[in-house]
Amino acid sequence: MSELKIYSESGGMNPLRHYTVYSQIRDALHDIGVRFERWETRAEKLLPGVDEEVVLDLYRDQMEKLMAEEGYKAFDAISVGPDHPDKEALRKQFLREHTHPDEEVRFFVEGRGLFTLHHNNLVYDVLCEAGDVLIIPPGARHWFDMGNNPEVITIRLFNNPDGWVAHYTGSPIADHFSRFVN
Numbered sequence: 001m002s003e004l005k006i007y008s009e010s011g012g013m014n015p016l017r018h019y020t021v022y023s024q025i026r027d028a029l030h031d032i033g034v035r036f037e038r039w040e041t042r043a044e045k046l047l048p049g050v051d052e053e054v055v056l057d058l059y060r061d062q063m064e065k066l067m068a069e070e071g072y073k074a075f076d077a078i079s080v081g082p083d084h085p086d087k088e089a090l091r092k093q094f095l096r097e098h099t100h101p102d103e104e105v106r107f108f109v110e111g112r113g114l115f116t117l118h119h120n121n122l123v124y125d126v127l128c129e130a131g132d133v134l135i136i137p138p139g140a141r142h143w144f145d146m147g148n149n150p151e152v153i154t155i156r157l158f159n160n161p162d163g164w165v166a167h168y169t170g171s172p173i174a175d176h177f178s179r180f181v182n
Ligand SMILES: [Fe+2]
Pocket: 098, 099, 100, 104, 142, 166
């Protein structure tokens, strides 16, 4: 089940607010300029860790339609399973607070992951599962945790054909919020 927990940026294990109902998650994220949506996933089951070309082939028609409608210029896929040889390095790379000059669109097609936004003095942990979509505005601080035993496939859509450029903030805050246990 998808959920949103909102914490003080100073840490602490107890969330200030906790939502599990889709409309409440959507509205709380809307307040900070983030769109939370649900998109249709394919009936074909994909195992996290499957070759990314397989993911792209399965979703190509749906993504091309979206690009035509919304003006996105490119898309790619990230597929990481528990046997991924670089899973620790990848986890560390994603667990660094950063921003992008462009919108970030992330569509979860299989598995789960914890996507975190840092807005003003608050930290928004969004536990995402298949079908969830986050659309993050330019400049929003964020990071992603896929845990020690990653099982996640996401598709990313780009406004910029070169993909997103990540600007790392240098803040260690994500170290205190790497809480995704799987
Ligand atoms: Fe990002």
